[in-house]
């Protein structure tokens with residue numbers, strides 16, 4: 735792995751580093767159930783949000799809802815992450831996890847991709863990302879219980895892994 739990927743990762747805000755490490759560890763555990771290389775899934779989880787390095791911290795840390803313009807800027811973290819990883823010759827699935835981790839099976843994600851277009855590895859990162867984010871503390875809300883988070887993930891329209 736090129737050094738610039740690790741440099742970029744450790745330049746992220748600490749809260750995103752923490753979230754990414756948690757996502758990576760959960761992905762690694764889940765890998766065993768899907769017969770997928772756990773190191774690969776760990777790496778997909780670790781770098782899924784790396785593109786946030788290029789998003790203004792004012793937008794990243796905003797406590798209220800994002801405006802339409804801010805949301806469009808925020809969406810770009812997936813593209814920035816994909817491009818950074820692609821340029822660094824990282825495994826294609828790691829690049830695609832950065833690009834498509836906000837997709838939902840019914841096509842309501844950032845880039846309106848459908849299930850058929852999303853590799854299983856990317857689907858796992860998407861599920862784990864939501865689970866980790868909703869069960870963790872944020873300055874503007876309390877964490878959901880694991881039970882409540884699993885309820886969201888059981889919506890077959892959005893996810894189908896649980």
Ligand SMILES: [Fe+2]
Nearest residue numbers: 782783835836
């Ligand atoms: Fe993200």
